[in-house]
Amino acid sequence: xxxxxxxxxxxxxxxxxxxxxxxxxxxxxxxxxxxxxxxxxxxxxxxxxxxxxxxxxxxxxxxxxxxxxxxxxxxxxxxxxxxxxxxxxxxxxxxxxxxxxxxxxxxxxxxx
Amino acid sequence: xxxxxxxxxxxxxxxxxxxxxxxxxxxxxxxxxxxxxxxxxxxxxxxxxxxxxxxxxxxxxxxxxxxxxxxxxxxxxxxxxxxxxxxxxxxxxxxxxxxxxxxxxxxxxxxxxxx
Numbered sequence: 238x239x240x241x242x243x244x245x246x247x248x249x250x251x252x253x254x255x256x257x258x259x260x261x262x263x264x265x266x267x268x269x270x271x272x273x274x275x276x277x278x279x280x281x282x283x284x285x286x287x288x289x290x291x292x293x294x295x296x297x298x299x300x301x302x303x304x305x306x307x308x309x310x311x312x313x314x315x316x317x318x319x320x321x322x323x324x325x326x327x328x329x330x331x332x333x334x335x336x337x338x339x340x341x342x343x344x345x346x347x348x349x
Numbered sequence: 350x351x352x353x354x355x356x357x358x359x360x361x362x363x364x365x366x367x368x369x370x371x372x373x374x375x376x377x378x379x380x381x382x383x384x385x386x387x388x389x390x391x392x393x394x395x396x397x398x399x400x401x402x403x404x405x406x407x408x409x410x411x412x413x414x415x416x417x418x419x420x421x422x423x424x425x426x427x428x429x430x431x432x433x434x435x436x437x438x439x440x441x442x443x444x445x446x447x448x449x450x451x452x453x454x455x456x457x458x459x460x461x462x463x464x
Binding site: 241270272277278279280281282285287292293327329331334336337338339340341342343 | 381383387390391392393394395398437439443446449450451452453454456457
């Protein structure tokens with residue numbers, strides 16, 4: 238049983254397109270996150286939701302819009318994709334208070 | 350500013366030798382410190398954490414880390430390295446963000462264990 242699952246695992250698309258990545262966790266955690274890992278492996282937090290409420294919004298372009306329909310799901314929608322959006326996007330979940338995180342396997346986005 | 354630094358991009362160790370992966374941090378208040386490991390094409394996996402208590406923390410796969418408050422360090426160690434320990438290791442710290450908190454990661458250290 239996968240604890241944090243992301244779909245799709247791979248995504249190849251053209252510049253200017255809109256795409257979504259979905260994430261689900263079955264751990265009962267209250268908090269979910271999106272992290273971006275670039276080609277140099279730097280890992281940067283993008284968003285965090287606690288019980289469907291946005292609590293962290295780093296300096297991310299507004300082309301990125303997270304949505305949390307319930308506390309077990311956190312989706313990421315990206316409009317007007319750019320070359321620089323190519324990265325691996327990781328979903329994670331954890332208990333309230335930012336303690337130990339459980340990560341998904343990642344979604345590799347390639348923008349051509 | 351709240352941050353975590355890993356000064357080494359890569360650490361090379363012979364199998365059977367001890368290993369150390371370095372980490373220093375800067376946070377407000379008492380630090381919550383973590384180590385994660387990432388294998389190729391996988392998500393990060395939690396190894397160990399320090400919140401309070403003994404300065405030497407033991408974690409998964411025989412790893413341990415030593416919290417040193419005066420040096421603001423949290424180095425990852427293992428007495429005897431295995432080839433299977435080769436991976437990317439991230440140090441992390443809990444940082445305050447407005448009324449919430451977040452985990453921020455260091456830049457990662459690639460650990461390479463040669464047979």
